[in-house]
Amino acid sequence: MPEDDVDILLVEDSPEDAELTLHSLRRNNLANRIHWARDGEEGLDFLFCRGAYANRSFQRPPKVVLLDLKLPKVDGLDVLRQLKEDPRTKAIPVVVLTSSREEADVVRGYRNGANSYVQKPVDFEQFREAVRQLGLYWMVTNEPPPEATFSRR
C-alpha cells in the first residue's frame, strides 16, 4: 500500500486494540487504506513525512487520524499538540480514542485541538458502532479540507 494513499492513520500501541479497531473498520468497508503507527513517534514521523516516511508528501494527508492517548515514547496529547501547532498539519481532523472517561475529561481541555473523541467501551458492540459511525462521518460525510490547506512550507 503506497503510503501516500492512506485515508486513516491509526496511532495505537496495543496490538489487541489495533486489531479490534481494524476489524471494526474493515467490517464497514472502511479499512482499505489504513496505516497503523505503533507509537506517538511513528505517528508524528508519518504525519510530518520524516524518518521512515520521508518520501511521503504533505500534499496527501490522511483524511482522519485516530489517536490513542496512552502511547509509549511521545504520548497522544503531545502528538495532538504538535499536529495542531503546525500549519501544514493543522487542518487534519483528529479523533481521540480514550479508554476511560477520565481521559475524556482531559481531552475536553484540548477540545479545540481534537475534532472529536470516542471512549473505547468495554462492550465491543458499542465500540464497533462508534467506530463505524466515526469512519462513515469522516470518510464519507465530511468534505476533506482542500489540498491548498496542506501547502508545503
Add this chain to the structure above:
Amino acid sequence: MEFLRSEHMKSYLKSAVPWGIGLSLALVVGATVLSFRNLAEQSEDAEWVVHTHVVIERLQTLRSELLKVENARRGYVLTDDKEFLGRLSAARDEIHKTLGALRALIADNPSQLKRLDELQPLIQARLELVEQSLAQFHAAQPGDREQARLTLPGAELTTRILAALDGMRAEEGALLQQRSEEAQQSARRSRLALALCTVTTIGLILMAFMLLRKEVQERARAEEDLNRFFNVSADMMCVAGTDGYFKRVNPAFERTLGYSAAELLSRPYLDFVHPDDLAVTQAAAQTASATGLMSFENRYRTKQGDFRWLNWNSSPDQQRGVIYAAARDVTETRAAHEQLRASEARFRQLVESAADAIVGVDERGAIVLVNARAERLFGYGREELLGQPEEILMPERFRAAHARHRSEYLAHPVTRPMGAEGERYGMHKSGAEFPVDLSLSHLHTDQGQILMSIVCDMTERKRAQEELKLRTIELEAANKELEAFTSSVAHDLRAPLRHVDGFSRILIEEHAGQLNAEGRRLLDRVRHATQHMGELVDDLLNLSRVSRREIAPLVTDLNPLVREVINGLQTSCQDRHVDFRVGTLPFAECDPGLMRQVFANLLANAVKFTRPRDPAIIEVGQSEYDGTRAIFVRDNGVGFSMKYADKLFGVFQRLHRPEDFEGTGVGLVTVQRIVQKHNGRIWAEAEVDRGAAFYFTLEGLDNRRAADTPRPAGGVHARG
C-alpha cells in the same frame, strides 16, 4: 430665694432685736428719768412757793402779834385791867415762837437771815421797852399814872421794826414771784417730757408689736414647712417620749406599718419591735440619750403581722424628754444584700468547683482570687498566690509583654473565648511549662476591676490534637492511595476486558459455525461475565470519580432534570407498563450533573425492581421530614426487608440474587456519596413485596418553594 431672703431677714432681726430693745429701754428710761426729775423739780418749786407763803404768813403773824403787844399794853395802861396783861404775855410768847419758826424757815436764805438778825434785836428792844413802860406804870403813883398813860414809848422803834418787816416781806414777795415762775416752767418741762415719753413708748410698743407679729408669722411658716416635710417624707419620722410612747408619727409611718397614727400612739413603741431586736433597740435608746445622734436597725411588726427592717437615725432632746427619730424601710435593700451575699457565695462555689483553673487579678496584676484547680495546676498553695503578681504563673519570656497586654485588655475589655488569646504557656511552681488555653473576662467590683482568666490545661488536648492531626494526614494519604489504586486498577482492567469481549464477539460472529452448541453457550457465559465485570469496573470508576470531584453548585430546576432522566429510561422499559408519577419538585442549589446521576440511579433501580409489577408505579415528589424538605423516589416493586437496610449503601452490597435482578451494588453507594457531598442525608423505607421508597435531603433545597404533595395523576407517564 424667698427662703433665703427670709433666712437673711431672720439673722438680721436676730442681731437687731437686742439693739432695738436696748435702745428702746434707754429711751424709755431716759424719758422716765427726765419726767421724774421734772416732776421732782416741779414739786420742789411748788414747795418753795408754799414755803415763801409760810414765811410771809409768819412775817404777817409777827407784825400782828407786835401790834397785839402794843394794844395790850395800851389797854392795860388805860383800863388797868389785868386781862390785858395776859393778852400781852400770850402775844409775846407768840412773837418768840414765830421768830424761832421764821429763823428755821429762812435758814437757807442768808440775806433774809441777816435781815432777821437785824430785826430780832429791834423786836427784843421793843418788847423790853413795853416791859419797862409797864414797870414804870406799876411803880408810878396813881397820879403819875395818867402821865404814863399818855406816853407812847418806842414809836420810832416800832416804825423801824415795821420797815424791816416790810423789807423782808418784799424780798419774800420777790422770791415768791421768782419761784412761781420757776414752778410754772418746770411744770411745762414735765408735761413735755411726759409727752415725749408717751410718744416714745407708744412707738416702741408699736414696733415691738410689728416685730412680734412678723416673728410669729415666720414661726408659723417655718412650722408649716416642717409639717409639710413631715407629712410628705417617704421616710418614717416620729417624736417619741422617754415614757416609751410615740408622741407624733408621720403618714409614712402609717403607710409602712399599716397602723393608724392613733394605734401607734396608743401603745409603747417597744410593743411593735421584733422580740429579738428589743435589746438592740433599748441599747440604742440609751446610747442615744448619752451621745446624741444614734443609728441602728431593727424590725417592726406591721399590722399584717410580718416584719419590716427599719434603719433608724435618732436624736434625743434631753430637756424636753423626747427623741426625734427618722426611719427608712430597708427590708428590700436587706433582702437584696442577702441575695447578693448568697449569690456571692454561689459565685465562690462555682469558681471553686470549676473544672478549669480560675485566676483573678486586680488592675495592678496582683492575684486576688484563685480556685482549687488553679492551686493544683500551678502547684502553689492559695496563700502563696494571693497578692503575688500573676507573672509568676507564666514562663519568663512572656512576663515582660504581659503587663502591656493587661492594660490593653482593661482599656478594651471584651470577653474573649478560650483560644482567643493565642498560644499561651503556663508555668508550674517546679518551673515546668505547659500549654494553656485562656479566656479573659472582667468583673466590676467595689474593689475595682478584676480581670478573670480561665486557664485550661491544654497538655492532654494538645497531645490528642497532634495525634489526631497525624492520624488525619495518614488517613487522607491512605484514602488517596486507595482511590488512586482503585482508579488505576479499574482503568487497567478495562483494556483486557475490552479485548476479551471484542475477540469473543468476533469469535461468535465469524466462527460460530465451527463451534457446537455447548461451545457457543460457554462462549456466551464468557461474554456475560466480561460485560458484568465491565459494568463493575465502570461503576467503580464512576464512584471514585464522584468521590474526588468537587461539586459545582448551580440553582437547578429539578423538574426538567427528572423528566430527561425518565425519558432516557423509557427506552429500556418499552415492553412494560410503567406509570411514572412526578409531583412538582423544588429548585435546588446543586451540581446538576451529579443530581442527574442521583435520579438516574434511583429511577433505574425503581424500574428494575418493579419488573414483576403490572402496572409498575414509580413516584417522584417531595415531602417534609422533621421540618426538612426531602425528595423521594417510591416504587411498588419487590422491596426489601428493613433488616438489611444497613447494607443498602455498602459497596458491592446487594439485597437480591443476581439471577433475579442484575446489578453491581455500586449505584446506591454513588447516590449516597453525591447526596453527602451536597450535605444531605439519604435513607430508605421498604417492605418485602410492598415496594421501596428512597428519601434524600440536600442542603441547597429551596425550602421557600413549598411544593404540593405529589400529583398521583399528573407527571410523566411511560407505557411500554
